Structure formats: C-alpha cells, structure tokens
Amino acid sequence: MSAAPPALAHPRAFVPNWPVRLAWIVLALYLAYALSHLELTPARFLAGLEFGRNFLAKLFPPDFARWELLLKGLKESLEMAVLASALGIALSLPVSLLAARNLMPGWVTWPARMLMVVCRSFHPVIVAIVFVKAVGFGALAGILALTVASVGFLGKLFTEAIEEISLKQVEAVRATGAPFMSVIAYGVLPQVFARFIGFASYELDANLRNSTMVGIVGAGGIGGTLFAAFQRFDYDFVCAIIVSIIALIIAGEILTNSVKRVFRA
Amino acid sequence: MTVPASRAAPHPVAASISAPGAAALAIRNLIKEYVRGQPVLKGISLTIAPNGITAIIGPSGTGKSTLIRCINRLVEPTSGEIVFEGRSLTLLSRRSLRVVRRLIGMVFQEYNLVERLTVIENVLSGRLGYVSPFKAWLRRFPPDDVTEAFSLLEAVGLADYAQQRADSLSGGQRQRVGIARALMQRPKLLLADEPTSSLDPKTSVEVMTLMQELTFERGIPTIVNIHNVDLARRFASRMVGLSGGAVVFDGPPEALSEDHLKQIYGGEDWLH
Numbered sequence: 001m002s003a004a005p006p007a008l009a010h011p012r013a014f015v016p017n018w019p020v021r022l023a024w025i026v027l028a029l030y031l032a033y034a035l036s037h038l039e040l041t042p043a044r045f046l047a048g049l050e051f052g053r054n055f056l057a058k059l060f061p062p063d064f065a066r067w068e069l070l071l072k073g074l075k076e077s078l079e080m081a082v083l084a085s086a087l088g089i090a091l092s093l094p095v096s097l098l099a100a101r102n103l104m105p106g107w108v109t110w111p112a113r114m115l116m117v118v119c120r121s122f123h124p125v126i127v128a129i130v131f132v133k134a135v136g137f138g139a140l141a142g143i144l145a146l147t148v149a150s151v152g153f154l155g156k157l158f159t160e161a162i163e164e165i166s167l168k169q170v171e172a173v174r175a176t177g178a179p180f181m182s183v184i185a186y187g188v189l190p191q192v193f194a195r196f197i198g199f200a201s202y203e204l205d206a207n208l209r210n211s212t213m214v215g216i217v218g219a220g221g222i223g224g225t226l227f228a229a230f231q232r233f234d235y236d237f238v239c240a241i242i243v244s245i246i247a248l249i250i251a252g253e254i255l256t257n258s259v260k261r262v263f264r265a
Numbered sequence: 266m267t268v269p270a271s272r273a274a275p276h277p278v279a280a281s282i283s284a285p286g287a288a289a290l291a292i293r294n295l296i297k298e299y300v301r302g303q304p305v306l307k308g309i310s311l312t313i314a315p316n317g318i319t320a321i322i323g324p325s326g327t328g329k330s331t332l333i334r335c336i337n338r339l340v341e342p343t344s345g346e347i348v349f350e351g352r353s354l355t356l357l358s359r360r361s362l363r364v365v366r367r368l369i370g371m372v373f374q375e376y377n378l379v380e381r382l383t384v385i386e387n388v389l390s391g392r393l394g395y396v397s398p399f400k401a402w403l404r405r406f407p408p409d410d411v412t413e414a415f416s417l418l419e420a421v422g423l424a425d426y427a428q429q430r431a432d433s434l435s436g437g438q439r440q441r442v443g444i445a446r447a448l449m450q451r452p453k454l455l456l457a458d459e460p461t462s463s464l465d466p467k468t469s470v471e472v473m474t475l476m477q478e479l480t481f482e483r484g485i486p487t488i489v490n491i492h493n494v495d496l497a498r499r500f501a502s503r504m505v506g507l508s509g510g511a512v513v514f515d516g517p518p519e520a521l522s523e524d525h526l527k528q529i530y531g532g533e534d535w536l537h
Contacts, residue, residue, distance in 0.1 A: 186386075
C-alpha cells in the first residue's frame with residue numbers, strides 16, 4: 001500500500017509548458033554556438049584589454065585648446081536637433097491623426113501608416129547619407145534626416161496614444177453636433193496632450209544624440225569634427241569632444257524635464 | 266422648491282393624442298440590427314410629447330441605450346423613421362445631422378466629460394456645434410455663451426468649480442456638469458442614458474430632481490433610460506417598458522403594476 005504514490009487531493013497548479021521550455025533550450029544552444037563560432041576565447045579578450053589600455057592612455061587628458069571649433073559644432077548640433085524636433089512634431093500631428101484607426105476609415109489610415117513605416121525603416125545616418133547626396137553637405141541635410149526619423153517615431157507613438165483614448169468622451173463631443181475639427185480639439189487632443197509632450201521631449205532627446213552622429217557622413221554638427229579628429233589620431237581632442245557631447249546630452253535632459261514640468265498642468 | 270412638472274402637466278400620451286401635430290419626436294417602426302437577422306430593436310413606435318420626462322425601463326441588454334442613440338444617430342438605425350422638428354432624422358446627410366444634433370442634448374451614464382478639460386470648458390463644449398473650430402480651439406466663445414455657461418453652473422450648484430479640471434470632481438458633480446453641458450446646447454430634446462446608474466441613491470435623486478427642474482423651466486421634453494423603477498416612477502410623467510426589443514408597456518407611472526413589471530423583467534422572485 002505505502003509504495004503507491006499518494007493520490008493528489010487537488011489538480012496540479014502549475015502545468016509544465018513544454019513549448020516554452022523547448023524555446024529556452026533552443027535559445028541557450030544558439031548562444032553557445034554563436035560564442036564558439038566567433039572565436040571569443042579568453043586569449044582574444046586579454047589582447048583586447050591591452051588595446052583598450054593604450055587607447056585610454058592616449059585619450060587623457062582631454063585637450064580643449066580648439067574650443068572654438070568644438071563650440072561651433074555643438075551649437076550646430078543643438079540647432080539641428082531643435083529645428084528637426086519642431087518640424088517633426090508639426091508633421092507628426094496631422095499624420096498620426098490620419099493614421100489613428102479609431103478615428104479614420106481604413107483607406108486613410110493605411111497610407112499614413114505606410115508613410116510612418118518608410119520614415120522609420122532606416123537609421124538616421126543612412127537617411128542622412130541620402131540627404132547629403134540630395135541637397136549637399138551641411139546642416140540642411142542633417143535637419144531633413146532627423147525630421148524624417150522624428151516623423152517615423154513620433155507618428156507611431158502619437159498614433160498609439162490616440163488609439164488608446166476614451167471614445168466615450170469623443171462620443172459626448174460628437175453628440176453636441178460639433179464639426180470634426182472641434183471634436184479633435186475638444187474630444188481627442190485634451191486626452192493625449194500630456195503624453196504628446198512626453199513623447200516630444202523624448203524625441204528632442206533622441207534628436208540631440210543623433211545630431212552628434214549625422215555629422216560623420218557630412219550632414220553637419222559636431223559629428224564631423226569628431227570623425228576628423230579620430231582619423232587624425234587626435235585622441236585628446238576626441239576626448240574633449242566626447243566630454244562635451246555628454247555635457248550637451250545632460251543639458252538636454254535638464255531642458256526636456258523642465259519643458260515637461262511646465263506643461264504638466 | 267418648484268412643483269415638479271410631471272405632476273402638474275397633463276399626461277403626455279393623452280396630450281399627444283389630443284394634439285397630434287404637437288409631438289416633439291415621433292419614432293415609427295424603428296429596427297436596429299447589429300448582426301444581420303438578429304434585431305435588438307424590433308419595430309419600436311413612440312411619440313414623445315413636447316414636455317415632461319419619459320422614462321424607458323427594461324432589463325439590461327434589451328436595447329434601451331441603442332434606442333436612445335438611434336435618435337441622435339450615434340448608432341445608425343437599420344430601418345424605420347424618426348421625425349424631429351419636422352425632419353426625418355434617418356435620412357439626413359452628415360452635415361444636416363450635425364445641425365440637428367445641436368438641438369438634442371445628451372447626458373451619459375458615465376458622464377463622458379472630457380476629463381482633462383476644465384468644468385467651464387466642458388460646459389461650453391455644448392456650443393461647439395455653433396462655433397467655428399478655429400474659434401473653439403482658441404477658446405473664443407461668444408460672450409453670451411460664456412455668461413450662460415456660468416449661470417448654468419450656478420444653476421447646477423457648481424459656480425465655484427468653473428476652473429477645476431473635470432477629473433477632480435465627484436460622480437454627482439460630474440453628472441451636474443454633464444447636465445449643464447447638455448442644456449448649454451439650448452436643446453429641443455434631452456436624452457439621458459442611465460444618468461444615475463453610477464451614482465449613490467441620494468445623489469441619484471438629487472441629479473434627477475435637478476434635471477426635472479431645469480428641463481421643466483426650459484420646456485425641454487426628456488427621454489431617460491433608467492434601471493431604477495422607483496426612481497422612474499418618482500420623476501417620470503410617462504413610463505415605457507421595453508422587453509426583448511419591443512414596447513410592452515406604455516402609460517403613466519400609476520398604471521405600472523406588478524404584473525407589468527413581471528412582463529418587462531421576467532420572473533417574480535426579485536419583486537419581494
């Protein structure tokens with residue numbers, strides 16, 4: 001009698017999920033394969049550490065002797081980021097309203113969504129290369145590239161925010177006989193405004209970072225200076241640029257936080 | 266306290282029979298199917314007199330909300346006719362529909378205020394049908410409208426709350442704002458979809474009293490969907506019992522018997 005397992009008094013609370021277990025096993029196997037395939041041996045890692053030590057030694061101390069060049073690049077990056085964000089927000093608003101499936105019929109949302117997907121398909125640096133070829137070197141190409149990226153991301157985030165609103169509030173405004181644009185202004189925008197501000201400040205932050213990048217392909221900003229310094233092995237100037245970029249991003253963070261605080265009514 | 270309109274006025278059904286042209290609203294053979302072949306409303310015909318409160322009672326899911334939303338076409342009727350202000354609502358183009366909607370105020374179960382707008386903005390949104398979108402966006406309402414909005418807030422007892430955001434109000438306060446917004450339209454008909462279902466019993470009575478007084482003063486006929494039979498009896502001058510998508514009772518509150526209630530809601534255990 002005692003050899004027989006005791007009968008369960010209740011059904012099992014945690015049923016094993018074999019498909020999920022299998023997925024974890026497959027993932028672990030792939031990680032092991034990738035690691036061996038790329039020959040990431042401890043010896044390779046130690047060699048890398050040696051390179052890193054030399055590089056760090058050349059970086060410090062940072063050299064701010066050419067601060068005028070540095071400041072000019074930073075100013076240009078900041079201006080590009082702010083302009084591209086403003087343009088991106090202005091374009092994203094109508095596009096996201098058109099793309100919201102709870103407000104618009106399918107034949108309107110489909111092209112608007114396609115536009116946003118295309119804008120989001122490529123990294124800003126790739127878009128910047130295209131614009132450098134199209135409109136020539138300089139800040140204009142950078143602004144256009146960042147604007148395209150902004151429309152792609154802000155459009156998507158705005159659209160999702162609009163699709164999550166309470167339609168009851170919209171219904172009440174519609175019931176007053178309000179024309180469509182008034183329904184948008186009174187029923188839709190008040191519900192999403194706070195989130196729009198949050199998304200827009202996030203995009204400004206992203207544009208600040210990206211505006212220091214697109215210069216590498218000649219689209220203006222501090223990135224061009226950074227790339228040139230790298231190519232000349234001018235590592236202490238590289239360090240100065242990197243420190244300045246970090247300062248710029250922190251300043252941007254403080255700026256966007258205060259923008260959010262102003263609008264948090 | 267004024268004498269409630271419903272007690273003093275003659276019974277609206279009788280009034281509409283004696284003066285057939287005076288009906289505020291006529292619904293003829295209204296059918297609504299959300300799924301083809303499964304009508305929610307199975308041929309409703311009702312005539313609403315130009316004054317008094319008509320209460321529509323009936324079990325959940327019997328189409329009370331659908332019926333009321335078919336009137337201002339927030340829900341599109343499948344067939345049938347609705348005549349209001351001499352126009353057939355079911356045939357209107359979208360543009361003319363807007364013009365007619367301006368004349369029909371609506372109060373909702375969950376208040377449906379725009380939460381992030383202030384109380385006064387919510388009340389003034391009742392005028393959106395008359396103000397251009399650009400001026401509405403800039404909050405440039407005609408001075409008369411602003412004056413009226415404040416006096417309506419006074420009337421519903423929320424004069425001090427004008428600049429507060431709607432989401433800071435209690436349920437009863439929100440519904441008062443909802444009533445003020447509907448009356449701000451200067452409507453010729455008021456629809457109320459379960460206006461008291463989200464409120465406690467005391468607040469429910471207060472809200473119904475307010476609605477009754479304000480619509481009586483202004484001579485606005487009112488249709489109220491309501492769960493609470495006792496509340497309906499107390500405030501309505503006419504009761505319409507809906508069951509299975511059809512009208513099974515239509516008459517004054519005094520005429521509504523227990524047998525009628527059994528017929529409307531089914532069963533009888535719940536009555537005692």
